[in-house]
Amino acid sequence: MQRRLILFGILLIWMSYNEAIIFKFTNAVCESYNKSWVVINNCRLSAINRNKTVLNINITFLHPCNDIFVAVQLFKRANGYKPWLFKATVDACQFTKKSYNPTIILIYSLFKDFSNINHTCPYMGDQIIQGFYLRPEILRLPYPTGEYLLEMHWILDNKTTFITNEYFQFTENLL
Ligand SMILES: *[C@@H]1O[C@H](CO)[C@@H](O)[C@H](O)[C@H]1NC(C)=O
Ligand SMILES: *[C@@H]1O[C@H](CO)[C@@H](O)[C@H](O)[C@H]1NC(C)=O
Ligand SMILES: *[C@@H]1O[C@H](CO)[C@@H](O)[C@H](O)[C@H]1NC(C)=O
Ligand SMILES: *[C@@H]1O[C@H](CO)[C@@H](O)[C@H](O)[C@H]1NC(C)=O
Numbered sequence: 001m002q003r004r005l006i007l008f009g010i011l012l013i014w015m016s017y018n019e020a021i022i023f024k025f026t027n028a029v030c031e032s033y034n035k036s037w038v039v040i041n042n043c044r045l046s047a048i049n050r051n052k053t054v055l056n057i058n059i060t061f062l063h064p065c066n067d068i069f070v071a072v073q074l075f076k077r078a079n080g081y082k083p084w085l086f087k088a089t090v091d092a093c094q095f096t097k098k099s100y101n102p103t104i105i106l107i108y109s110l111f112k113d114f115s116n117i118n119h120t121c122p123y124m125g126d127q128i129i130q131g132f133y134l135r136p137e138i139l140r141l142p143y144p145t146g147e148y149l150l151e152m153h154w155i156l157d158n159k160t161t162f163i164t165n166e167y168f169q170f171t172e173n174l175l
């Protein structure tokens with residue numbers, strides 16, 4: 001009985017803790033360096049309410065691509081954005097066949113339900129992310145309160161062809 005009460009207490013604390021978290025996008029910047037290959041149709045945030053901002057991305061690949069790497073780096077703001085916690089370059093075609101990098105799996109698990117990109121290479125046509133918002137319950141570790149930038153450089157056929165940079169805010173109000 002006492003154990004159940006303790007578990008229930010922990011659950012309540014956890015739930016109120018989760019509700020006190022604000023984890024949302026603040027800006028999105030996409031750019032194509034080769035517009036005869038990759039066209040950015042849309043890369044925009046839209047505010048649903050005070051705590052929830054969704055990201056919509058629509059990018060067209062005009063030619064099929066079988067050779068895609070993504071260089072991912074996280075920055076935290078402190079007198080400008082400074083590299084923070086991780087940096088990785090991942091073979092996206094390999095990743096969609098068999099996932100191995102736990103950090104990339106985490107990032108991918110945040111948005112895979114909102115996109116049509118969860119298939120194997122080649123990639124061709126419209127790449128869509130629709131209504132994507134950040135859910136604190138998916139993150140296992142609480143981040144320190146702050147402003148972050150997730151840079152993603154997409155390297156197609158060995159050239160940085162486009163970037164998708166997301167800025168977000170993480171705030172825990174532990175009162
Ligand atoms: C936004 O978050 C604050 C603080 O966690 C909460 O009090 C408020 O109810 C939330 N508002 C909405 C619309 O979810
Ligand atoms: C742009 O992409 C096309 C299609 O893959 C390629 O043929 C061309 O060489 C690329 N241009 C540059 C400047 O990388
Ligand atoms: C993505 O953009 C293309 C080109 O503007 C458009 O034809 C397509 O309908 C868009 N897709 C979505 C899901 O908005
Ligand atoms: C991709 O998403 C669809 C729909 O959510 C799902 O049925 C499918 O299993 C997913 N495929 C992969 C490889 O994750």
Ligand SMILES: *[C@@H]1O[C@H](CO)[C@@H](O)[C@H](O)[C@H]1NC(C)=O
Binds near residue numbers: 067157158
């Ligand atoms: C990319 O670079 C690798 C290693 O340098 C090379 O084997 C491969 O052919 C290159 N791919 C393209 C499309 O240029």
